[in-house]
Amino acid sequence: MRFSAIGISHWKSEVSIRELFFLDKHRRQLLEFHTKDIPGGILMLDTCNRTELYAFCDPDVLISALCKATNTDREFFHEHGYIHTEDDAYDHLYEVGTGLDSQVLGDVQIIQQVKQAYKKAKKKGLSGEFHQLIQSVFRAHKRSRTETDFGKGTASVGFAATQLALEHFQDLSEIRILLIGAGKMGKVSAKNLISNGAEHISVVNRTIDRAKQLASSFDIKAHAFSDLEEEIKKADLVITATGAKNPILHPEHFQGVEHPQLVLDLSVPRNVDPAVSEVENVTLIDMDSIHKANKKAIEQRKQSVPEIKHIIEEEKGDFMKRVKRSRYLLPRIKEIEHRLSDITDAELDRVKHKMDEDSYSQMEEVTRRIKKKIMAIHIDRIDQEFEKAQNEA
Incomplete structure (x- = not known):
């Protein structure tokens, strides 16, 4: 059965399209139901910038399942999505895993997202061949960081957001910053902001305990979600990164604010209603507007791309x-x-x-050992036959 990869990503689709294919808990359950009969299992990779499915099956099976789970149609998918099979599909997975296909080249977060997807896939069941493939991708990622300069410098989405804030405000030590969301992106943003001089940071989260946990890690202030409107009014910089399915910030949240505000929406689906950009004094930047802020790191990583591709070819060759x-x-x-x-x-x-x-028990044990030794001889012989056939090919 051929290996296939299908998906929607930032390369071809705007955030308004990508969020239509976002896999929340309900959609993931539907997708699992529609793909339960695929032999070998399925890898579902769902991030801010991509929704992708990988499996050893015909790509039409994956497209059909994704469209059913997200209530979209095949024609719409073909307009905005992409399909890879066999060698192209393998290449794509390796490029995603190493960060070659990320919006920010070499994004350090993508490998953790692949690992999470793999962890979930293992629980549902994966073939031995699929396991070997993912482990090979992990080795390629590790080599890309240890054998090249691809991992040097910081160029994640969270860091890029900090660079945008620096370009806008110049000095982060004097501004009031509000983080909405205490998850991984909130943690990354807090770390990058503080390392760049930010001193006045508050975090709001629907679960106050998670907000307090993040706040204690970085010595910042935590607030209950009921304080959201009040905290927005105080902030110069608002960064949203939650798992909400629909916008949680609307124009009315920013009405009456007299000082300039920068709003960075790092979520897919979007946390901020696009209409917020029309509010006076507010500058809204979403995921599609985030640029590669650390230009030096990106240029350094670009120089390593040929080496990364060589590593991918080696690892893929060994896997095949x-x-x-x-x-x-x-x-x-x-x-x-x-x-x-x-x-x-x-x-x-x-x-x-x-x-x-x-x-009789002793005879069974002796027979088992003899059988094992005979099998070892045959395995060695067959292995030599395989090597000979490969060399002659």
């Missing part, structure tokens, strides 16, 4: 060789093992009535 080897060896090994079992079982049955229980 292991797959070919498994596909060559396994059926032959199973056939020999089956024939050996037939022979040994028949011989044991022939002498069973002539032996007491202890003697």
Whole structure:
């Protein structure tokens, strides 16, 4: 069965399109239902910038399942999405995992998102070949950081947001900053803001305990969600990064604010109603407007791209060789093992009535060890046959 990858991402679709394919809990459950019969399992990768499905099946199966789960149609997907099969699909997964395909080149967060997707996929069940593929992608990512300069400098979306704030305000130490959301992006944003001089940061979250936990980690202030409107009025910079399905900030939240405000919406689906951009004194920037802020790091990473592609080719080549080897060896090994079992079982049955229980148990153990040694000889022979065939190909 061929390997396929389908998806929607920032390269082809605006945030207003991407959020239509966002996989909340209900949609994920529907998607799991519609893909439950795919042999080998499925990897669902869902981030701010992409929704992607990977599986060993026909891509039409994945497209159909995604459209059913998100209440979209196939024509709409084909207009805004993409399809990769076989070698292109493998390349795409490696490029996503190493950060080559990220909005911010070399984004450090993507590998953690792939690992989370893999963790969820394992619970549902993945084939051995799928496991090997993901582990190979992880090795490619690790090598990209240890063998090249691709991981040097900070160029994540959270850092890019901080750079936009610096360009807008110049000095972060004097401005009042409000973080809405105490998740991973909120944590990354707080860390980057503080490292760039921010001193007056508050965090608001629907769950006050999570806000307090984040606040204690960075010595900032935590507020209940009921304080949201009041805190927005005080802030010079508002950064939203929550998992809300619909906008939580609307024009009325910013009405009456007399000082200039910068609002950075780092969420997909969007947390801020686009109409907020029309409010006087407010500058709204969403995910599609975030640029590569750390230009030096990005340029350095661009120089490493050929090395990363070489690493991908090596890791993919090793993976494909292991797959070919498994596909060559396994059926032959199973056939020999089956024939050996037939022979040994028949011989044991022939002498069973002539032996007491202890003697028969010893005979079974001796037979098992002999069988294991014979299998090792055959596996070595078949492996040599495979290597010879590969060298002659």
